[in-house]
Amino acid sequence: MDEQSRPLDTLNAARNKTVMVDLKNGLRFVGKLKAFDIHINVVLHEAEEHKDGEVKRKLGTVFIRGDTITIISPA
Amino acid sequence: MDEQSRPLDTLNAARNKTVMVDLKNGLRFVGKLKAFDIHINVVLHEAEEHKDGEVKRKLGTVFIRGDTITIISPA
Amino acid sequence: MDEQSRPLDTLNAARNKTVMVDLKNGLRFVGKLKAFDIHINVVLHEAEEHKDGEVKRKLGTVFIRGDTITIISPA
Amino acid sequence: MDEQSRPLDTLNAARNKTVMVDLKNGLRFVGKLKAFDIHINVVLHEAEEHKDGEVKRKLGTVFIRGDTITIISPA
Amino acid sequence: MDEQSRPLDTLNAARNKTVMVDLKNGLRFVGKLKAFDIHINVVLHEAEEHKDGEVKRKLGTVFIRGDTITIISPA
Amino acid sequence: MDEQSRPLDTLNAARNKTVMVDLKNGLRFVGKLKAFDIHINVVLHEAEEHKDGEVKRKLGTVFIRGDTITIISPA
Amino acid sequence: MDEQSRPLDTLNAARNKTVMVDLKNGLRFVGKLKAFDIHINVVLHEAEEHKDGEVKRKLGTVFIRGDTITIISPA
Known part of the structure; x- marks a missing residue:
């Protein structure tokens, strides 16, 4: 019934x-x-x-270090 | 007598x-x-x-990184 | 003579x-x-x-993440 | 000659x-x-x-989480 | 189809x-x-x-400690 | 030629x-x-x-937790 | 071709x-x-x-704890 029981499953589904x-x-x-x-x-x-609700710049690819992240949410 | 002796048991009961x-x-x-x-x-x-007691925005699904959390409380 | 020689023994005694x-x-x-x-x-x-010596709110059950804690003291 | 060569030996001697x-x-x-x-x-x-050199309150027993500590000194 | 499925693959491609x-x-x-x-x-x-969008200084080689980094982005 | 090739060797020499x-x-x-x-x-x-270049107090023995230290320098 | 493929190789070359x-x-x-x-x-x-571009003091030998460092750059 619960197809995403671990947090990383949610990230995987958002790939x-x-x-x-x-x-x-x-x-x-x-x-x-x-x-x-x-x-x-x-x-x-x-x-x-x-930043503050506005697009500051467009980056092609970006690597974000995990320990600087608070939340990840699918759009 | 104590059915939830580990902290994660409490989270499990809140699923x-x-x-x-x-x-x-x-x-x-x-x-x-x-x-x-x-x-x-x-x-x-x-x-x-x-934030400050008001709903700022509605997110469908959100992944929250553990090290940014202080408390989790069932409603 | 020392029945609580490890810090977690003190928490255990406070259960x-x-x-x-x-x-x-x-x-x-x-x-x-x-x-x-x-x-x-x-x-x-x-x-x-x-907060600041006053009760802000009553929560039934609360899970508190360890790394946000400074002290725990039996009442 | 050096009876306390590891830092925890000092804490042990202060028990x-x-x-x-x-x-x-x-x-x-x-x-x-x-x-x-x-x-x-x-x-x-x-x-x-x-706090600021004054006794703020008396606590019977207190558990202090290690990562919040800067120094420990015998009186 | 997805040739870079791990974050470090992205850094490797940017070498x-x-x-x-x-x-x-x-x-x-x-x-x-x-x-x-x-x-x-x-x-x-x-x-x-x-800093603040301006070149402050030119360094030949620089070692940057990982835990101080937020993002890495190919130019 | 290099008798102190690891950082802890330097601390050991300062005992x-x-x-x-x-x-x-x-x-x-x-x-x-x-x-x-x-x-x-x-x-x-x-x-x-x-503190600020002045002796604030004399402590006999002091245990200093490692993660609060920035540098150690022999006098 | 790339004689320094790991970050610590760069530090080693700067010894x-x-x-x-x-x-x-x-x-x-x-x-x-x-x-x-x-x-x-x-x-x-x-x-x-x-500090702020000026020499504050001369220290003979200094041990610097890694987690307080942001960058290391050969002069």
Whole structure:
């Protein structure tokens, strides 16, 4: 009944989909989730950096270190 | 007599129920607890983000990194 | 002579008793200690959240992540 | 010649003696050292909490999480 | 289909290419990625340090400790 | 030729000599290095606490938790 | 072709050479790199402490705890 009983299953289901990643420093990245690991290191493609609700810059690919992340949410 | 002698037993008993998750940065997420692991990484469904007592935004699914969490309380 | 030679023995002796738990962010929780583990993750029942000496809210059950705790003291 | 070549030997020699424990948040606890472990989790008996050089409150027993401690000094 | 399923694969693909490395303290380093490890310790060659969008200084080689990094993005 | 190729060799050579230990919170301790371990937990004898260049207080023995230390330098 | 494929190889190549070590607290140490380990604990000889671009003091030997370091750069 519960097809996603572990947190990483949720990340796995979001692969190649657009996710929002919030960092401890207040930045937000929005892009396609291409990869993650058990440290919650994450790689996004077609990523945009947001601050205070605005797009600050467009980054192609971005590697985000896991320990700087607070939440990850599918768009 | 004590059916929940380990902290994770309490989280397990809260699965599929509404919980409140408070973060170190002052944000609060309220939603249904779908998954957690030993790092206290947590996944909520039908999640709302609260700040200063108000709903800031509705998120469908949210993965919360364990090391950013202070408390988890069943509603 | 020394029946509690390890710190966790003290927590074990406080099980089902009222304890005060202070967090790094200045919050205090008071409740019955129901569970703890080696990471000092803690579960309280009949918990109250205090701030600046006042009860802010009553929570039934609360899971507190160990790394956010500074001290635990039996009432 | 050097009877205490490891740091924990010093803590062991201070068991049942009065020690001062300073925390990262500026608080100080003074009490009898009853227990400690390799994480430097510490238990004091007859503990007093000090702030800015004054006794703020008397606590019977207090468990102090190791990662919040800066120094421990025998009185 | 997905040739880079792990985050470190992305760093590996960026070897000898120009990357931007942002730190928790607000500094940014831009240079050629020469080496990295599982802690995300990184070595850049021909590195420049940026602050507030300006080049502050030119460093030949720089070793950046992983736990101070927030993101790494190929230029 | 290089008799101290590992960092802990330097600490070992400083045993029973006066060292300066600087903490992340801005305090400095000066005393005789009696013990250390791989976590860089340190014990000083005849220790003095300094702040802003002045001796604040004299402590006999002090145990300093490693993760609060920035540098250790022989006097 | 790539003789330094791991970050620690870069530190190894800098042994006995002058390096700049920047800390999270804004201090900088300049000296000869005598030793390092996998935690990036570092020992400098003939070290100088810099702050805001000025030499604050000269230290003979200094042990720098790895987790306080942001970058290391050969002079």
